[in-house]
Amino acid sequence: MSSLIHHFPILLIAIPILTAALTMMLRSKPKLQAGLSVLASFSLVIISSLLLMEVWRSGIQVYEVGEWGKYGIMLVADLLSAGMVILSAGVSFLSLIYSLDYIEKRSLSTYHPLFNLLIAGLHGSFLTGDIFNLFVFFEVLLLSSCALVVAIEKGGVTKTSDKLEATFKYLILNMLGSFIMLIAVAALYATTGTLNMADISVKLGAMQAAGDLPWHVFVIGLLFIVVFGNKAAIFPLHYWLPDVHPTAPSPISAMLSGVLIKVGVYGMLRVFFFIFTDVLGMFQPIIILLALLTIGIGAASAVAQTDVKRLLAYSSVSQIGYVFLGIGFGSLGAIAASLVYLVNHAIAKSLLFLTSGGIIHHAGTRDMNKMGGMVNSSPFMAAAFLIGGMSIAGLPPMGGFISKFSLFDAGIIGQHYTEIAIALLFAVFSLFYMFRAWLLMFWGEKRDVKAYGEYSEHGTSPLIYVPIAILALAVLILGVYAEPLLSLAQATAVQILDPQPYIDAVLTRVVR
Amino acid sequence: MNNTLLSLTIAILFGIGTFLILRRDIVKVIIGLSIMSHAVNLLIVSVGAFSGKDVPILTHHEVEPTNTIFIDSMNNGIFAPVLNGTAPTQFVDPLVQALVLTAVVISLATTAVIIILAYRLHEEYGTTDIQKLKRLWG
Structure with a gap:
């Protein structure tokens, strides 16, 4: 068993890639294909939880692919990586179950391989310890998510031309982002002569200590802000997100908003607190400013939306700003708070997007002005949307309250009063837009009964409501029983701020 | 060049x-x-x-792998992993x-x-x- 645990990091990437290949070959047998895909996804949930327990118990796990030590590719699972992997495995498992009923049958045969490749890309980018390998996995998840955005959902509420236009925007911007990332990686390689993140960190530290840190390291840092900011959709680069996330089918929106934009946050944490340990201080004001602008623009745009999924997408923009605010503060408590925020937002936003999919199928439209009175016809969706909306707005029994509370607490301890005041103002905005959406959709007169379309039975289909119920339960549990998550985030933040154990785990090993 | x-x-x-x-x-x-x-x-x-x-591959077989073949060492101030070879086995960075x-x-x-x-x-x-x-x- 212990030798098997040693192989968990590679299994988390190999299983989805293998499943992608197998499901590609099983396209003519939809039942078998779906069963295999769900089984693989469930095994990933189990493996990732075992990996997190192992990392928690016995420290950082390092897996050498090809046994080349730091010269080859390494997979490193520290608490941050393992935590992100379990989050993505859980959300993708629930999204996959949901999409079995939600996605059109003819689209489903290619949907499974692409979905598995997306999971492989996510897990790879969370687990890799090599910065060029990070780029490769970014491309894997970019291409598979592009193809998934254009997958056809039942009911056809979103036109194909809209999906194509959004995907075109997404792909062009992310290609430019990956070129910039390549430039940054090449410059980093030219400076330090290595691609291993721990090794880069050590060598930059040595240069810093010797006092001959080249000036272009700061330029590389700025390039990385652009790259990860583009992935996470922070302010000047946020405008693709409100087009792409609403046009995608709802389970894919849940994946995109729940996990994919968190890849940018992960990269930011990894690169800035780990590689550029000492040059970070210069960038903190930039990150705080961008985060505040992101919060403001996202919240202000979300208030005016009439399309339910577009509102949720703008809310994602706003919420990711809060996560970056914690990163910008840079203290131990703030990073722990932004990790808690990240987890709570991932779960609540996945819940909201999955629920909005059910609502859209029920009402046959995405326009909230045409909905109304649905609290009677689909009370389950109303309750689930209320739970998610309360979590995003930060109301007490939900997880969102804990995350907002700990973030503001850390900001006040760090004496960032102005920033916290601005963030608090836009938190009130988020309260307003979530409840406005809920009231428009579920309260009031029941309008146009006949418009409750052909898929209104989706509100009670078990494949649709079980994932929603699990996510809603998770939001509640994280709000009421938040202590384990808080202590995990605290331990993770300690590990992020002190990269020495990671460096030791990676570098002190025998190269043949 | x-x-x-x-x-x-x-x-x-x-x-x-x-x-x-x-x-x-x-x-x-x-x-x-x-x-x-x-x-x-x-x-x-x-x-x-x-x-x-020079080409990015080894054209001679003169490098005998010792216990470690890379000579990058923080103590000697060498950052890049250069192969431990002599003049005839010079090659450019293949990475x-x-x-x-x-x-x-x-x-x-x-x-x-x-x-x-x-x-x-x-x-x-x-x-x-x-x-x-x-x-x-x-």
Whole structure:
């Protein structure tokens, strides 16, 4: 068993890639294909939880692919990586179950391989310890998510031309982002002569200590802000997100908003607190400013939306700003708070997007002005949307309250009063837009009964409501029983701020 | 090797790529992206030390693997993992070539996807003018 645990990091990437290949070959047998895909996804949930327990118990796990030590590719699972992997495995498992009923049958045969490749890309980018390998996995998840955005959902509420236009925007911007990332990686390689993140960190530290840190390291840092900011959709680069996330089918929106934009946050944490340990201080004001602008623009745009999924997408923009605010503060408590925020937002936003999919199928439209009175016809969706909306707005029994509370607490301890005041103002905005959406959709007169379309039975289909119920339960549990998550985030933040154990785990090993 | 010429080539390719990405025609945007990816690939190659006559593989079998074959050591001030060899086994950094190979394959895949997208967009909208693609505002 212990030798098997040693192989968990590679299994988390190999299983989805293998499943992608197998499901590609099983396209003519939809039942078998779906069963295999769900089984693989469930095994990933189990493996990732075992990996997190192992990392928690016995420290950082390092897996050498090809046994080349730091010269080859390494997979490193520290608490941050393992935590992100379990989050993505859980959300993708629930999204996959949901999409079995939600996605059109003819689209489903290619949907499974692409979905598995997306999971492989996510897990790879969370687990890799090599910065060029990070780029490769970014491309894997970019291409598979592009193809998934254009997958056809039942009911056809979103036109194909809209999906194509959004995907075109997404792909062009992310290609430019990956070129910039390549430039940054090449410059980093030219400076330090290595691609291993721990090794880069050590060598930059040595240069810093010797006092001959080249000036272009700061330029590389700025390039990385652009790259990860583009992935996470922070302010000047946020405008693709409100087009792409609403046009995608709802389970894919849940994946995109729940996990994919968190890849940018992960990269930011990894690169800035780990590689550029000492040059970070210069960038903190930039990150705080961008985060505040992101919060403001996202919240202000979300208030005016009439399309339910577009509102949720703008809310994602706003919420990711809060996560970056914690990163910008840079203290131990703030990073722990932004990790808690990240987890709570991932779960609540996945819940909201999955629920909005059910609502859209029920009402046959995405326009909230045409909905109304649905609290009677689909009370389950109303309750689930209320739970998610309360979590995003930060109301007490939900997880969102804990995350907002700990973030503001850390900001006040760090004496960032102005920033916290601005963030608090836009938190009130988020309260307003979530409840406005809920009231428009579920309260009031029941309008146009006949418009409750052909898929209104989706509100009670078990494949649709079980994932929603699990996510809603998770939001509640994280709000009421938040202590384990808080202590995990605290331990993770300690590990992020002190990269020495990671460096030791990676570098002190025998190269043949 | 004439490094000025190389830098100038990279810069001009970047310029052409940026210019084409700012055009209104989808096809020109895609061509601009591929030119820019070539510029990035050239940049990566130029990052590794190369002399113009050495190759990135070992042509002799004179290197006997000892217990460790890499000589990078923080204590000696050597950062890059240079192979422990003598004059006849000199070679240029092979890692950047491998990186470029990976980057080329990836840009092939992304370009293929984006060309298909452009074709489908032309089918749906009947135009390749990027300013006419504005059914979504955000």
